[in-house]
Amino acid sequence: VVGVGSTGQISIRARGELFTDAEVSATADPTIVIDPDATYEEDGQTYSYADEFMIEYSETIEQWVACAADLNGDGVLDFFDVSVFVTDRPDYDGDGGFDFFDLSMFLADFSAGCP
Numbered sequence: 001v002v003g004v005g006s007t008g009q010i011s012i013r014a015r016g017e018l019f020t021d022a023e024v025s026a027t028a029d030p031t032i033v034i035d036p037d038a039t040y041e042e043d044g045q046t047y048s049y050a051d052e053f054m055i056e057y058s059e060t061i062e063q064w065v066a067c068a069a070d071l072n073g074d075g076v077l078d079f080f081d082v083s084v085f086v087t088d089r090p091d092y093d094g095d096g097g098f099d100f101f102d103l104s105m106f107l108a109d110f111s112a113g114c115p
Helices: 079-088 100-112
Strands: 005-016 015-027 031-034 046-049 053-056
Touching: 005 046
Parallel strands: none
Antiparallel strands: 005 015, 015 031, 046 053
16 A cells, blocks of 8 residues: 555556556555656555555666567566466457467467567
8 A cells, every 4th residue: 555645656467568657656545656757765665455466666677578489577588488388368460360370479478488
C-alpha cells in the first residue's frame, strides 16, 4: 500500500512488455495519479497490494529491452514461457486466430533468445 502523499518513479509491465515509466503520486483514493512533474521520494522502497501488483520506487530507470518470447515477463526464456504459450494459446502473429503460424513465430523468437 502506498502512503498518501508518497511520490516516486514506477514502471508498469505485463508479460514482459513495458506499458509506462512515469512519476506517480498517491492520493487519499485507492488510485495512483501519473504526474510527469512529480519529485522522487522514498527511493528503493517496494510496496505491494494484495499480491496483485507491486510498485518499486527508484531514482533511476533501467533500460529494458522487450523480449517477445518472454511471455511470463521474468526476463528469462525457459519452460515457463513455453507453458504460458501452450496454456493461453495466444494469437502470436496477430492474424486473428491461433494456428501453426503462431507456434512457428513463437519458436523462432524463443530460439533467437533475448538481448
